[in-house]
Amino acid sequence: MRVRFAPSPTGALHVGTVRTALYDWILARKTGGRFILRIEDTDQERFVPEAEQIIFESLRWIGLDWDEGPGVGGPHAPYVQTQRRELYQAAARRLIESGAAYECDCSPERLEEVRKKQEALKLAPGYDGKCRRRDPAELAESRRQGRPVVVRMKLPPAGDVSFVDLVRGKVTFSWATMSDFVILKSDGLPTYHLAVVVDDHDMKITHVLRGEEWIASTPRHVLIHEKLGYQMPVMVHLPLLLAPDRSKLSKRHGATSVNEFRDAGFLPEAMFNFLALMGWSPGDDREVMTRQEIVDAFSLDRIKDSPAIFDRTKLEWMNGVYIRQLTPRQLAERLIPFLEQSPGGLPPSVPRPLDIGYLEKSVPLVQDRLKTLRDAADLIDFLYAPEIRPEPAEVVQKGMTVATTASSLGRSLQVLREAEPFEHPVLDARHRALAEELGLKTGQLFGALRVAITGKKVAPPLFETMEVLGRKLCVERVERAIDALGRSEARA
Numbered sequence: 001m002r003v004r005f006a007p008s009p010t011g012a013l014h015v016g017t018v019r020t021a022l023y024d025w026i027l028a029r030k031t032g033g034r035f036i037l038r039i040e041d042t043d044q045e046r047f048v049p050e051a052e053q054i055i056f057e058s059l060r061w062i063g064l065d066w067d068e069g070p071g072v073g074g075p076h077a078p079y080v081q082t083q084r085r086e087l088y089q090a091a092a093r094r095l096i097e098s099g100a101a102y103e104c105d106c107s108p109e110r111l112e113e114v115r116k117k118q119e120a121l122k123l124a125p126g127y128d129g130k131c132r133r134r135d136p137a138e139l140a141e142s143r144r145q146g147r148p149v150v151v152r153m154k155l156p157p158a159g160d161v162s163f164v165d166l167v168r169g170k171v172t173f174s175w176a177t178m179s180d181f182v183i184l185k186s187d188g189l190p191t192y193h194l195a196v197v198v199d200d201h202d203m204k205i206t207h208v209l210r211g212e213e214w215i216a217s218t219p220r221h222v223l224i225h226e227k228l229g230y231q232m233p234v235m236v237h238l239p240l241l242l243a244p245d246r247s248k249l250s251k252r253h254g255a256t257s258v259n260e261f262r263d264a265g266f267l268p269e270a271m272f273n274f275l276a277l278m279g280w281s282p283g284d285d286r287e288v289m290t291r292q293e294i295v296d297a298f299s300l301d302r303i304k305d306s307p308a309i310f311d312r313t314k315l316e317w318m319n320g321v322y323i324r325q326l327t328p329r330q331l332a333e334r335l336i337p338f339l340e341q342s343p344g345g346l347p348p349s350v351p352r353p354l355d356i357g358y359l360e361k362s363v364p365l366v367q368d369r370l371k372t373l374r375d376a377a378d379l380i381d382f383l384y385a386p387e388i389r390p391e392p393a394e395v396v397q398k399g400m401t402v403a404t405t406a407s408s409l410g411r412s413l414q415v416l417r418e419a420e421p422f423e424h425p426v427l428d429a430r431h432r433a434l435a436e437e438l439g440l441k442t443g444q445l446f447g448a449l450r451v452a453i454t455g456k457k458v459a460p461p462l463f464e465t466m467e468v469l470g471r472k473l474c475v476e477r478v479e480r481a482i483d484a485l486g487r488s489e490a491r492a
């Protein structure tokens with residue numbers, strides 16, 4: 001199996017496009033075939049120079065290595081269309097010579113006139129075929145004058161065109177809905193239709209996977225294949241990717257490119273798993289699957305023919321599952337770039353680089369609560385704060401006064417100074433005993449301590465947190481809370 005991923009370098013890679021690449025890659029890996037990357041950059045108007053790098057980066061990030069293509073070469077190099085113009089020009093010449101295509105020097109003004117007339121008569125817009133009978137001498141004159149000359153494919157006079165799509169079965173279009181289309185532009189570059197056919201043939205592509213939005217282009221490709229005497233590859237049009245409101249997934253739904261998801265703290269393995277299920281299912285109720293499990297289970301006949309809904313909440317859930325599977329060390333390593341970035345990470349006052357050892361001890365406190373790597377900074381910032389300035393009103397718990405709170409924290413200080421080892425089971429047991437001795441509910445004592453230690457009312461498990469912070473910091477923070485209570489009492 002030889003499959004190709006053929007993005008156009010027009011900007012960031014949309015998740016729908018990456019899903020196509022994913023299926024290509026999976027098929028190639030499953031069958032021992034080849035995964036080919038080809039850059040379709042013949043539309044110079046939409047060309048964005050950085051986009052090629054973004055494509056490479058995005059594919060690498062999600063773990064799709066290509067067997068042939070830019071950077072790795074291969075028997076059909078180059079794999080960038082603007083470097084392959086002679087091939088397309090030769091194909092266009094062959095099509096002209098056989099009468100399947102012709103040159104056209106109609107001016108943009110004339111094309112506009114034709115369009116307006118068709119509109120007035122309520123006819124489908126399209127080229128009217130004037131140059132099918134163009135005198136070669138006139139064309140030559142146009143050339144001499146420097147007027148643009150393009151090459152158009154001649155459509156069959158009427159009737160239908162059919163092809164088999166692996167997902168949709170037999171698909172039929174009427175030629176009447178199309179008109180003689182451009183295959184070679186006046187700058188000598190091919191249009192998508194010609195380039196895609198020439199390259200898929202030259203690169204011996206056996207299966208073309210692409211989004212359903214391309215299905216209406218396929219009749220044109222069928223025609224070019226036929227006229228060049230090429231055999232069609234197997235066509236596989238993948239279902240659309242829609243937002244939960246069933247409209248096309250676009251910017252207004254939030255992130256749409258893989259880069260954005262990467263920067264938002266999604267793990268590539270979660271993204272891989274999630275995208276694999278956008279339009280395919282393993283045929284059972286498995287959802288969380290490793291890359292290998294997906295490769296093993298994949299088959300083209302279980303690609304769905306109904307649109308796939310891209311549900312970010314579900315992706316977040318899946319990302320959380322993958323985050324929980326990481327060891328503390330792995331999670332710490334993944335978190336570092338997110339915590340060190342600014343803005344979005346820990347406050348700039350926290351010195352970089354972060355100590356991986358301390359982070360590794362900290363992450364189990366919050367691992368269960370992370371949906372994305374970006375969530376961590378807000379959850380663990382208190383572990384890095386040089387000091388906590390708790391609000392006295394928040395330290396004082398229901399049913400307690402400033403004085404009873406201060407004295408209870410004072411007793412806790414003793415525990416913190418003496419507890420041996422300074423580990424959570426000991427801290428937990430000693431504080432439970434203390435609450436009982438003081439006639440407090442554990443919630444009261446622990447609540448006051450939580451605010452003193454973390455500055456927050458909601459925080460990770462208290463005694464585990466204390467253990468991570470260590471004796472010295474805990475003592476300091478509780479002392480500071482007691483001071484703050486004392487000052488507030490004095491003011492009152």
Ligand code: GLU
Pocket residue numbers: 006007008040196209210211214
């Ligand atoms: N260059 C097209 C794109 O940007 C590829 C379409 C196809 O795979 O044939 O998606």
